Amino acid sequence: MGRNKRALSPVIATVLLLLLTVSAAIIIAGVVLPFIRGNLDKSTECVDYRSYFTFEEKFEFEDDSFRYNCYQGDNLYGASIRAEGNEELSEDIGGFKLVFIQKLGDSVSVEVKSGELVSDIRMLDAVKTELEVPKSGEVKTYVYDSGGKIYDKIEVYPLLKSGRICQISDEIELIKCLPNVNLG
Amino acid sequence: MKKRGLSPIIATLLLITIALIIAIIIFLWAKSFIGEKTTKLEEPIENSCGRIDFLAEAVGRSLNIVNKGNVPLYGVEIRKKGAGTIEDVGRFEQAVNIGETGSISLVNGLNSGEEVIVVPIILGEAGEYKKAYTCGEDYGQEITI
Numbered sequence: 359m360g361r362n363k364r365a366l367s368p369v370i371a372t373v374l375l376l377l378l379t380v381s382a383a384i385i386i387a388g389v390v391l392p393f394i395r396g397n398l399d400k401s402t403e404c405v406d407y408r409s410y411f412t413f414e415e416k417f418e419f420e421d422d423s424f425r426y427n428c429y430q431g432d433n434l435y436g437a438s439i440r441a442e443g444n445e446e447l448s449e450d451i452g453g454f455k456l457v458f459i460q461k462l463g464d465s466v467s468v469e470v471k472s473g474e475l476v477s478d479i480r481m482l483d484a485v486k487t488e489l490e491v492p493k494s495g496e497v498k499t500y501v502y503d504s505g506g507k508i509y510d511k512i513e514v515y516p517l518l519k520s521g522r523i524c525q526i527s528d529e530i531e532l533i534k535c536l537p538n539v540n541l542g
Numbered sequence: 543m544k545k546r547g548l549s550p551i552i553a554t555l556l557l558i559t560i561a562l563i564i565a566i567i568i569f570l571w572a573k574s575f576i577g578e579k580t581t582k583l584e585e586p587i588e589n590s591c592g593r594i595d596f597l598a599e600a601v602g603r604s605l606n607i608v609n610k611g612n613v614p615l616y617g618v619e620i621r622k623k624g625a626g627t628i629e630d631v632g633r634f635e636q637a638v639n640i641g642e643t644g645s646i647s648l649v650n651g652l653n654s655g656e657e658v659i660v661v662p663i664i665l666g667e668a669g670e671y672k673k674a675y676t677c678g679e680d681y682g683q684e685i686t687i
Contacts, residue, residue, distance in 0.1 A: 417626060419623055419624070419625060419657065436626075440628075444676065445676075482626045482627070483624065483625065483626070483627060492628075493630055494676075495621060495630060495676065495679065497626070497628040498627055499625075
């Protein structure tokens with residue numbers, strides 16, 4: 359067992375270290391970054407939709423002013439929804455969720471998606487049998503039949519085509535419909 | 543045990559270089575997440591919307607637009623009003639420069655007596671590219687066909 363052992367030369371050792379570093383960098387760039395980016399995209403996809411849908415508080419039409427976010431009788435509830443944003447944002451929108459809330463805390467939610475038929479909710483324009491989701495700049499009004507339950511507030515949540523439900527976009531207190539609004 | 547190592551100057555330079563490279567990588571990576579803002583005249587394009595001044599008038603099946611402001615119009619978007627609804631009818635890319643008058647032929651689907659909102663579209667810049675931007679409805683004009 360002599361003490362005169364031979365090892366790698368410093369040059370070879372340095373080259374090996376450099377090669378290891380470059381390989382590690384390539385692996386991180388190829389695998390880890392796309393993985394993180396994919397997850398980050400998912401977690402930030404709702405950011406642009408924070409106030410995408412808003413309740414149209416006052417609707418001016420034919421020299422009159424209407425407030426469609428209201429209730430009529432014991433069961434009919436109106437919700438007038440405006441889509442803000444631009445066309446690019448509209449492309450990823452699949453619909454929205456309306457949540458009707460009682461003062462005591464009970465609530466019910468209804469999903470509105472284009473082309474669908476839902477028994478409890480319809481368009482205000484009775485000619486349109488299928489539901490329509492407003493595109494950027496548009497306003498649509500819906501009528502919800504609560505089946506006799508009383509609600510005090512509505513909230514709207516955007517639904518993305520990816521299936522994700524975003525955080526609340528807007529909310530409004532319900533009032534009794536004025537005589538110029540007919541939800542029937 | 544007289545070991546030789548990197549000189550302090552080389553070590554410092556290496557550290558600075560590595561830090562710079564990491565900063566550049568993070569910047570390029572993060573840049574892709576932050577959408578490029580549309581601007582006009584080196585300010586947010588929304589400011590230019592506030593300076594738009596135009597007159598829209600329906601004459602028969604045509605819509606005449608007079609640009610009275612100091613922002614060129616790239617086009618207009620027409621939205622039809624109904625009971626509780628505002629629907630997008632179409633987008634017309636008809637440029638109307640400052641002081642000029644343009645005319646648009648109205649599409650089918652609009653009837654006489656209907657209320658429409660004419661919303662201006664202007665051209666901005668997003669990075670190296672030109673991008674059309676539709677102003678808010680507040681900057682539009684309501685007319686009756």
